[in-house]
Amino acid sequence: MKFFQRPVFRVVGIIIVATVVGVLGLTSTVSDQAENEGDILSTSALSENGPLPSEEILKLNSLEKTFLDSDFYRKDGMLPLTVTKDQKYFVTYKLNKQSMAAENELILIGMPRQLIELYLVDLSENKAAFLGKTEFVINQAWSEDGARLALVSHKSVKVLDLAKRSLAEVPMKYETDIYNTSWGLDNRTIYLHLDTTPNYYAYDTYSKQMVKVRGGFQEGDVAYRGKADGGILTSKGERVGVASGLYYGEAAEKQLFAGDVIIHDINHEKILVSCDEDNPEGGARFTLAEYDLKTGASRVLYNEGNLHTVWKIFKASYLKTTGDIIFTTFKLSDTGVKYRLVRIEPKGKETVAEVPSPLYTLTPGENLLHFAAFVNGASCIMDTADFKFSDPGLQQAEQKSDIRDLMLRVLYLYGSESPKLEELKQVFINTYDPIPQEALENIVLETEGLKYWQFIRQEIGKNVTMTLKMKAPNRAEVILDGKYFRGPHELVEIDGKWYVTGLSTWPDSQARKDVYRACTKFIDTQIKTGQAEADFRQKGIQDDYAVRTAALLNKIRTQSSKIELGEIELWSMSEPHRAVNPDAKEARVKMIVTLNDGSTEKLQGYFSRADSGDTWIFQGLGKLSPGLFPQTY
Helix, strand or coil: CCHHHCHHHHHHHHHHHHHHHHHHCCCCCHHHHHHHCCCCCCHHHHHHHCCCCCHHHHHHHHHHHHHHCCHHHHCCCCEEEEECCCCCCEEEEEECCCCCHHHHHCEEECCCCCEEEEEEEECCCCEEEEEEEEECCCEEEECCCCCEEEEEECCEEEEEECCCCEEEECCCCCCCCEEEEEECCCCCEEEEEECCCCCCEEEECCCCEEEEECCCCCCCCEEEEEEECCEEEEEEECCCCCEEEEEECCCCCEEEECCCEEEEEEECCEEEEEEEEECCCCCEEEEEEEEECCCCCEEEEEECCCCCCCCCCCEEEEECCCCEEEEEEEEEECCEEEEEEEEECCCCCEEEEEECCCCEEECCCCCEEEECCCCCCCCEEEECCCCEECCHHHHHCCCCCHHHHHHHHHHHHHCCCCCCHHHHHCCECEECCCCCEEHHHHHHHHHHCHHHHHHHCCCCCCCEEEEEEEEECCEEEEEECCCCCCCEEEEEEECCEEEEEEECCCCCCHHHHHHHHHHHHHHHHHHCCCHHHHHHHCCCCCCHHHHHHHHHHHHHHHHEEEEEEEEEEEEECCCCEECCCCCCCEEEEEEEEEECCCCEEEEEEEEECCCCCCCCEEEEEEECCCCCCCECC
């Protein structure tokens, strides 16, 4: 579809026709003209399909068409990011050739990283000034006076000073996933919002100081969130140190939402938000919703799950030219992850398209969607007239890596309702060289009990990265981000295929060595001598667990011919879960006991150490269990 055939230009056609009708005194109506001229729609027809575009977006659309006809776009490959408030300059960007393949390799689910170059383009002078480099822009916001532009990229925020043509970085104390920003009414304070938590930082661009951090907001503090329908949106400081809720108006403000609210976009009186709602089953679920400030009506556009819900919306926007709403999310399967662009038309019709990544920029005139890509140098442009890619082949561009593919299958199984044994065998394996590691046995134990599996099963969220350490050509260690409490995944390559063989076994750690020595000593000096059994029998409170443990220790002492140490896993007590770092205080130890009749039993011991000590102490023994604590006989 050509630019002049798009809905916004049809509106211009309506205005022109209406003017001609008035001047010439013709009796035919605009709708009559529309019947005779297929490119012109009546105002009533447009109203049925969505709100009329504003004069501002019509002007931006026309201005952008001029840019897209220029050599800056056609030859130099520049794309418009935004327009200055006086509409004199375009802030544009183009992809930089520097590869970020190594960084993208570690992103299992999430937004890709691509380096871009920023330019300030004056079409009237046919000039472009280089501003600097940054990563693909997630969101941007102009200050109220139009003097500065805040640009949010991967874990960073930069501020463009228009007058100085300079680009300065906001110093971040920690690496944080910033999603968007909003300027205060003072034109100097930037409020930085995470992709799941608003009002995380407040930064003073004059003093170059971070004046507020999450946990530092106090009662009476106000965090500015933007403007809608002529009024301001704010959040308020609370005693717990956060600025939460969403309020509309000034002196007699109205509370729209409680808790954390992420504002994706604003279109006159309507706001597009992500927020959490109480779940009837307990806990919270996260939704994408639209709220109408005039009527107070709201509608849920996407419900993100159940009791174990996590955030799954990456980015959401209004198309102000058509009234459409678009957002990106993902679908994880046993073959990998697919990203989706969902489009909701004003009448409610929903269409879904597969896209190369969840990160996009919408050009200021809304003619194009540009998607960042995991494949180095790929530029994936979608025409909003038909929501099709200019190069369909790039739509399928994917990362290919054996280890990355393995970890995506691991995530899929962690989120599955009831994984099948054959599926588990394709991913997990038991190995015994150089140390015993039995990931397959452990994951089978977890999935055998449906109730237990449903308790620990994980909803897979939108941001999952991994840290990869190659230990040898056929051995590696992968640590998923801290939300997936299974510690490091020890990997092994067998016959050209990678498997997970250990979960939080920490083979090279000092803690594992200490646990091994403590267990060996315990077997020789406590179990074989009967001391461990006596200690349990002498406990002041003879609960069922102590009685059964003492009986099992007696059986091992009197009826076994050999005791061997098996797999050692390090654990943490907060839940409990497998340790995500080697400085653990709990350990799960498997013991293989050979009885006098030649049969064997595999038992599970539980050891721990004090916070301030290095001595590992025996706490219990029983049958194998999926968790830290052994089952009693």
